[in-house]
Amino acid sequence: MGWVSAGLLGLVIMWVTVMVSRGVWDVETQRSRLSDKQYRPSNKQDAKRLLPTSRYRDLGGGGENRPLRAHELPNPLNPTEDALASLVLSVPHAAMQDEGFLKSRKFMKYSRYVVLLVFTGFVLPLFTLTYASGAFGTERESRSLVWLMTRPIPRSGIYLAKYLGTLPWCLAFGLGGFVAVCLAGGDVGREALTRYWPAAAMGTVAFASLFHLIGAIFRRPVVVGLVYVFFFETVVAVLPGSLKLLSLTFYARSLMYNEAVSAGHPGQMLPTMTEAVSSETAWAVLALAPVLITLLGMWLFSRSEYRDDE
């Protein structure tokens, strides 16, 4: 499971590197949606093509650009309509000149696909599942748990000690993975790292407590954890309505969303997070959840029997 998680992280880093090098999340270098097979300008080139000077030049047949469409054709015989059309068709170019807009869009695109969807949705839970569920899972598999269970120490103490012992590893690998993914993202990645690491850390701690509990209770913790990650967190966290409030990912994403918005990036650029809870609520939930889950785990574990022949 550890190698699978590491492999997944490697794939994500490669994917991010390729996407960043191709400027996929940079609106200027993105290919225009209106491009055809012969002519594939970038958004920036296409916006420039729609400026009045370019349109009039193309009308004279001197341009190298794609033939103008009907609504793009200059209409000098109707100056009012032509002025309005020029105004509207100049908007893309104006947007391309807005450094703030370009930066925000790039950052929010990166945040949406890399941080919120892939890392928080898959990589972080899988990394945490690997190490947190292994605290009891590997001992159960190797049947060495009997040595702990027969010591004169309370079962709840064993549970807590295991959790506290696992947590640094979960944080190291969870945050380490986050740093790696962010560094692969270039400038926006570094900004994401600066803004989102507290949310990633809190999410790691919360997931660690949950998967530690799963590891202590279930005989097949990895299977249960994978089902939880892929079916509950992935689906429920994006469902409209109040069911998403049960998802830990939702609160980590809310923290990230609020952080991005507070940094001046438009929240509308993260359309999946428009129902995010406030930062205070997200912090409270992510701080309380590990405590409550750990207390629940201590209680359940102190009541559970252990058979060393299983």
Added chain:
Amino acid sequence: MSEESKTDLRRAGVVRPLMNSIVPNEVHVHQGGSRARSPNSVEPLLLFEQVSKWYGSVLALNQVTLELTGGITGLVGANGAGKSTLLRMANGQLKPTLGRVSVRGTDAWDWKARRLVGYCPDIDAFYEDLSGRRFVWTMARLCGYTRAESNRRTEAVLERVGMSGRADRKLRGYSKGMRQRIKLAQALLHDPELLILDEPLSGIDPIGRQELLELFQALAAQGKCLLISSHELEALEKLTNHVVIMARGRIAAVGTLQQIREMLDDHPVSVRIDVDRPREVARLLLGLPEVLAVDVAPKLGAGVEAIVVKARNPKRFFELFGQIAVEHQLNVRQLEPLDESAHAILGYLLGGSGRT
């Protein structure tokens, strides 16, 4: 069985085999001799009170009552008889579904009870990358000792189990016997009053086995109580005369092997008698009401003149045989009960009860 016999049986702490009469509420006491508990006396070291344990729909232990206060007790029974369940309850790994298990008055499930219990499990699982010394030291630390105290206790128990000079290798390279010794060492770390040993002699060579048997006897001499589960009945017989026999989740019998044998008075005992004129002796013995059968040509070797007598009520049979031997001046060279071993008793107790 007569009422008198039943009384004898209860006095000796022996219960009839399951197939004949089941006495579920019987109390089985072992304390190296009889001892009546007064309300002010010290709590028994290990006490099972009407304990039943269900695994789903399977009844693993059925109203077991058992009290141990000292000495060495052997726990024998077929696979699935409930031995492991009993041992795990005694060290607090399992909770009884009904009844109570206590160690010196503390519920065995309570972690404080484990201060009094050392457990040597049957499983052969370790933290394989640790050395034997490091493993035992870690177990000592988990008992709550300081580093210095853990070091001291580790060296002491390793010395005691004969592993002091061989404990620096990694556990994965140990032989079965060495692993058994390490398991035993960790059980001795906190100097427990009660030692629960599940198959402790398994895989140990004859010399090592003798050493461990001596160690067990030394521990018992120190006042510790040892509950030893083993399939190796011969070894167990050398170690202790006191056994708990389990069958189908119940305690079928508790007591010394001799007591159990004697209480099984209607179970035929086989006796080999090396004597001159075996046919004549056979004719005389067949006249006794206790004798069920006589084999005048047992396969005991060429030239051996002997008979094998199958008789019930051994005590009475030996009395009558003595009289006949004197009256007829029989030259008895050897008189040997063939089935007083634990194997034979266990076979009888469990065999008659059907599958276990």
